[in-house]
Amino acid sequence: MSTDQNILVKLNDAGLQLNNKWLVKGVSLQVEKGKIVTLIGPNGSGKSTTAKIALGIYKKINGSVEKYTHKVGYVPQKISIDWTLPLRVNDFMVLTESLNKETIDEALSLTGVIHLKDKNLGDLSGGEFQRVLLARAISKKPELLVLDEPVQGVDFTGEIALYELIKKISDELSCGILLISHDLHTVMTATDHVVCLNGHVCCSGSPMDVAKNNEYKALFGEQASQILSRYEHKHDHIHTDEGEIKKN
């Protein structure tokens, strides 16, 4: 499997420890061309950390990351930009790669913010900025897209349209996508593979498999798995406050 040419990034038992506390531990997953892998889990479960590990932002990690592409597009969950910089949307689009005007316009049109092209980045609303972030990430036609809650703050209709766009991009560019989302509906319909995190990998598999899983139910509540058949299995561990996993 590891020599598979379709693999873009692969985490082998990867984890990150900060001040003697595990942020996330023992994550193994892989993103392949044309596939969408979604990370779900409660707040503080290590989703963003896992995404950053996959991107190679953290240097001192446990386990290993194998990255097979340099064409990466990233939409971070939080982005703090210092407004001492004069920066228009157009300048932001070419931040990490030089692009021609047509490519920029096309990407901004796809996410519906072409009219904001000459606006100052600091003057945008949260939802508008989110659309610009997504446009920037897709404009460079990456092989790997890492989207950390890409539609936060986007209005309801826009949210659906953007998820459709993400799915379309994955098909058209046949790029691999590592997606972090709280929208379980989207996760269940558009994703090829789900990884449920809670400081470690609780369960993973196809959306249906995961939804059947008891740990998933425990994390997201019975409602989230209403659509499923009753499949039961026993919890074999509990989580301590330090992020440790204890066997029962």
Next chain:
Amino acid sequence: MFDDFFIRALVAGIGIAFVTGPLGCFVIWRRLSYFGDTLAHSALLGVTLAFTMEFNIALSVFIISSLIALILIQLQKKTNLPGDALLGLLAHSSLAVGLVVIGFLTFIRFDIMGLLFGDILAVSVDDLLIIWIGGALILLTLKFIWKPLFASTVNYELAEAEGLNPDRAKAIFTILMAAIIAISIKMVGLLLITGMLIIPAAMARNLSSSPQSMVIYSIVGGLLSVIIGLFTSLEFNTSSGPSIITAALLLFILSLFKIKQSIKLKN
């Protein structure tokens, strides 16, 4: 043509302004003004070293400033002191050590005022060569690292995630800072070099809406400051450094009116 000291000073100042323009923008964007100050203060030590070892001033200032930058990075890793305290510690102690060393070198006559505040009479033809060749090298290097440096200034994680190697760009930029201080010390003086970096760039920020336009305004502001400052210096027999910086300040004040206008337009 370069026989006239004033022409030499003018050519030197113009060369410096071309380099401080873009570097100054990064100093503002990355909040490095006190870092620049610290490197500049340590330059005095470099100058004394140059005199004792009969060494080129620009080169020895460059070496000492780079060394101080390295020490700073090590101290940041090894102590729990905040960054500004470390900067203050290095700035003042290196300045003090430099002055003490000067006290011991009684056999050499130092023009301390010239060192601190710049001296247009001191610019030689050799200095012109250093400024223009060194300046061109600095600008070329900056152009080479522009993308990763700028991207990581906007957001470090984006730059790192998308494979731009921001750490290397940052390290190279530190060296460029030491280099600009080394080539401009004679002209502006070590106490005022940071002013030459920051004030034209600050003026440019008031006038610009994109990073590129800020760099251009910053260069233009620097050029005007040098030309106005040097003529004033000649006319009133003032030190060249303070004259240039005062001219830059006046341009900055003028640029404030532009902001006032645009705020009015917005409302």
